[in-house]
Amino acid sequence: MPQRSSRLKLAGLMAAVLMTLAAASAHADPMFNAVNLIPGSVTGLNDSSQVVSSWGNRAPTLYNGYGMWSGETRPPIPNPPHGFYGSRIDQSYLNNSGMIATGAGILVPTSPGSTNFTQTGHAVVSNGQTTTDLGTLGGPNSSPAGINNAGQVVGWAETSSGARHAFIATNGVMTDLGTLPGGQTSYATGVNDAGQAVGYSQIPSGSNNPLSSTGPAPDSPMFYQSYAHAVLFQNGKVIDLGTLGGANSIASAINNAGAIVGTSETASGVQHAFLYQNGQMQDLGTLNTDVSHTFWGVTYSQANAINNAGAIVGESNSLAFLDVNGKMYNLNDLVHIPGVTLTSAFAINNVGQILATGYSSNGPDRYDSAHYEFLLNPVGLPDPNYAVPEPSSIFAMAGLAAWLVVRGRGRRRGADRR
Secondary structure (H helix, E strand, O other): OHHHHHHHHHHHHHHHHHHHHHHHOOOOOOOEEEEEEOOOOEEEEOOOOEEEEOOOOOOOEEEEHHHOOOOOEOOOOOOOOOEEOOOOOOOOEEOOOOOEEEEEEEEEEOOOOOOOEEEEEEEEEEOOOOEEEOOOEEEEEEEEEEEOOOOOEEEEEEEOOOOEEEEEEEOOEEEEEEOOOOOOOEEEEEEOOOOOEEEEEEOOHHHOOOOOOOOOOOOOHHHOOOOEEEEEEEOOEEEEOOOEEEEEEEEEEEOOOOOEEEEEEEOOOOEEEEEEEOOEEEEOOOOOOOOOOOOOOOOOEEEEEEOOOOOEEEEEOOEEEEEEOOEEEEHHHOOOOOOEEEEEEEEEOOOOOEEEEEEEOOOOOOOOOOEEEEEEEEOOOOOOOOOOOOOOOOHHHHHHHHHHHHHHHHHHHHHHHO
16 A cells, blocks of 8 residues: 555656646657557556456466566466366456456366266456355356456356346345346446446337447447346446437446446437446547448547546547547557557546557558457556657646646545545
8 A cells, every 4th residue: 555655746746747747848749658468468557557367278377567577477377176177268367466357267066966067257366375156147158247346246147048148246246237127138337435336228229229330340249239228236226328319328337436327329320439427428429530441440539447536538439539538549549659559449447548459551541450458558557668768848738647647536535535
């Protein structure tokens, strides 16, 4: 805790210096430095700059995000009882204690006492020493989608009827979060430290039109799930968050203030990122960029994550974005990575660090180009691997850096007092 507090304090002071000197310089500089991570693998980030990777049919491994190639790794998490990782390539998630939620192949006896086994996939959670099988809701499979700092895990699990339902697991015990009335399936996608979970639930198919051909991006869950609404799972209730006027919506993440982000279809059938707070769903709009290279050839956006300061990351028009106080920034304008275009940002921590995906400019589009993943570090975040550059000439961007770290520090102090 003292190390993390010191990091936030120094980062806040550095941002203040940048802000003070901004108007005095004519030289524009990036707001982030980038660390190239293992491609196609990193899925989780915590406030200690740790990232977790899951790739190549291997157990998840926890890395120091600053020194991916320095050998600063923790051994892969141990196998769960009767389980192994070679058959599952689930995304992995971690909290500030380094606990990891992931998926594993589990061998289940075909009958009690039998020496014959069938293979299923289960959500598991590990503290680095032991790994706990979280089981299912009566069916064969389950998969995680998030973990909070209390160690609660959310995701989906199959019931005895074969339907997939959202779950939350507390102290290793899985609870069915249910569905909206008339819905058969639900999925949890994120959880905050109070145990509030978000996700989406199927609604009766007759009440809305199915997804249109100008609908969500192909890497969005909405692409595969018709007739779904974003939901909040709270106090045993499934609360419908509605849409931006279209048929479908999905909630992706929730912060400790209860602010929710996700993606919704608009009345015209296109996909827009949203922020839901104080009972209202706000359209975050899109980047004002060319859309000829996007999958659908239309303007779209989707929000993937939000931190406790309210900074939001996602993608718009096949470009990664950072949204601060209702202003959407193209992350490619805030960091310089030669030959690479950042296409999506999928995690942001409370220090302001961001996980983003990028593609080289050598291929005709992002599906045919080389793939990279980056940890983006706000300029001024103290670490011996990075030198602080010249102050930016763009006052708004300097203010953005200050907002990311200083407001984040204030929110976390408030959380500590609670």
